[in-house]
Amino acid sequence: MEEIKVTMNIGLFTDTYFPQNSGVATSIKTLKEALEAQGHNVFIFTTTDPGVDKDTIEANIFRFSSVPFIGFSERRIAFRGFFEAVKVAKEVNLDIVHTQTEFSMGSIGKFVAKQLEIPAIHTYHTMYEDYLHYVLNGHLLRPVHVKQFTKGYLKNMDGVIAPSPRVANLLTRYGVEIPMRVIPTGVDLEAVSQGEKIDLRKKLGISEDTPVMLTLGRVAAEKKISHILKVMPELLEEFPDLIFVIAGDGPDVDQLKDQVERLTLEGHVIFTGNVEHDQVGSYYQMADLFVSASDTETQGLTYIEALANGRRCVVYKTEYTDQVFDNPVYGTTFETYRQMKEAIEAYLRQGRIEIPEDLLAKKLDEISASRFASRVCDFYQFAIDNYQVKEDKNKDDQN
Numbered sequence: 001m002e003e004i005k006v007t008m009n010i011g012l013f014t015d016t017y018f019p020q021n022s023g024v025a026t027s028i029k030t031l032k033e034a035l036e037a038q039g040h041n042v043f044i045f046t047t048t049d050p051g052v053d054k055d056t057i058e059a060n061i062f063r064f065s066s067v068p069f070i071g072f073s074e075r076r077i078a079f080r081g082f083f084e085a086v087k088v089a090k091e092v093n094l095d096i097v098h099t100q101t102e103f104s105m106g107s108i109g110k111f112v113a114k115q116l117e118i119p120a121i122h123t124y125h126t127m128y129e130d131y132l133h134y135v136l137n138g139h140l141l142r143p144v145h146v147k148q149f150t151k152g153y154l155k156n157m158d159g160v161i162a163p164s165p166r167v168a169n170l171l172t173r174y175g176v177e178i179p180m181r182v183i184p185t186g187v188d189l190e191a192v193s194q195g196e197k198i199d200l201r202k203k204l205g206i207s208e209d210t211p212v213m214l215t216l217g218r219v220a221a222e223k224k225i226s227h228i229l230k231v232m233p234e235l236l237e238e239f240p241d242l243i244f245v246i247a248g249d250g251p252d253v254d255q256l257k258d259q260v261e262r263l264t265l266e267g268h269v270i271f272t273g274n275v276e277h278d279q280v281g282s283y284y285q286m287a288d289l290f291v292s293a294s295d296t297e298t299q300g301l302t303y304i305e306a307l308a309n310g311r312r313c314v315v316y317k318t319e320y321t322d323q324v325f326d327n328p329v330y331g332t333t334f335e336t337y338r339q340m341k342e343a344i345e346a347y348l349r350q351g352r353i354e355i356p357e358d359l360l361a362k363k364l365d366e367i368s369a370s371r372f373a374s375r376v377c378d379f380y381q382f383a384i385d386n387y388q389v390k391e392d393k394n395k396d397d398q399n
Helices: 023-037 082-091 106-114 128-134 145-155 165-174 189-193 200-202 225-238 253-262 277-284 302-309 320-323 335-352 359-366 369-396
Strands: 008-013 041-047 062-065 068-069 072-078 098-099 121-122 159-162 178-180 212-216 243-247 270-275 289-292 311-317 331-334
Touching: 008 023, 008 106, 008 128, 023 302, 023 369, 041 068, 041 072, 041 082, 041 106, 041 189, 062 082, 072 106, 082 106, 082 165, 098 369, 106 121, 106 212, 121 369, 145 200, 145 359, 159 165, 159 369, 165 178, 189 277, 200 277, 212 225, 212 277, 212 302, 225 243, 225 253, 225 335, 243 277, 253 270, 277 302, 289 335, 302 311, 302 320, 302 359, 311 335, 331 335
Parallel strands: 008 041, 008 098, 041 062, 098 121, 121 159, 159 178, 212 243, 212 289, 243 270, 289 311, 311 331
Antiparallel strands: 068 072
């Protein structure tokens, strides 16, 4: 068996990358930078983007011609690049392919791995059954189609990463049999707690003693922001000055603004629009409490980022969130409307209480980008070792 190089040349294949703003893009950027910090060479194979001039030179980032994806106009699909990607991958001497999408760049990544005879693993980021309504209002695709597509994409790959136990359980239910690891995405603690410092309370016209509740991310139906708005009138009975900041942009902004008007909450809800990645830390630090009612998250990086900024959270209950928020000093989880309301009220009554430094440091070590990258590297090594064993066995069988 060949000796495996300590330093790996890693290819990350993704349809979504900066300047696109999403949890997947953040996860990939975090992984890239953490792997590089550990001495590895990381190359991003992704789509062109209107926000990046075609003549722009980006170190170790290779973009392939693309068009907007149906149903998600802000997402892109590459329409060519198979042989160009192989050429680039050979030049940078890739050791492993790590796909982050099941669509165009994912297919290109699998093709590259086959041509170079190197292993390919995948991270399953999206619970597509929760998003079928975006494609012809759910009339075209059914969960069984997602199962067939997912199982077909993962067949013959060398491993799959599930960001949470919920994803792992889903893939097991689909009948996926390749090696699987549950590896939650880590957080770049320095990036989310530093970045550009902005006095957002002053910018948004909020006084220092006003209680502020925050949600941050893509403003879309699956985020269930409307559920938080429904509870606002009851919260205002006890906290008449409460402000709910909805930070981010997306297809549901206008619908939520209509809901705000119907509930006469105009003086208590602020829509900020798109938030630049280097400003997210200021948003978390401006708030007293972070709230997420989304029940579709594979992991939920925003509340991990909130925690990294010392903000307690009230989030929807999953196996993963129960592990993260295992002590009320960090926040809590809920399943029902009433539980969400009571949890928010309990934390607002306490005011902004900083999480004890020793407890926060312990929790942040668990979710750090460095630990994330180390666990992914271990899986890379496993895939490389297994691939070589399979290659040796195939050669023996042929002799």
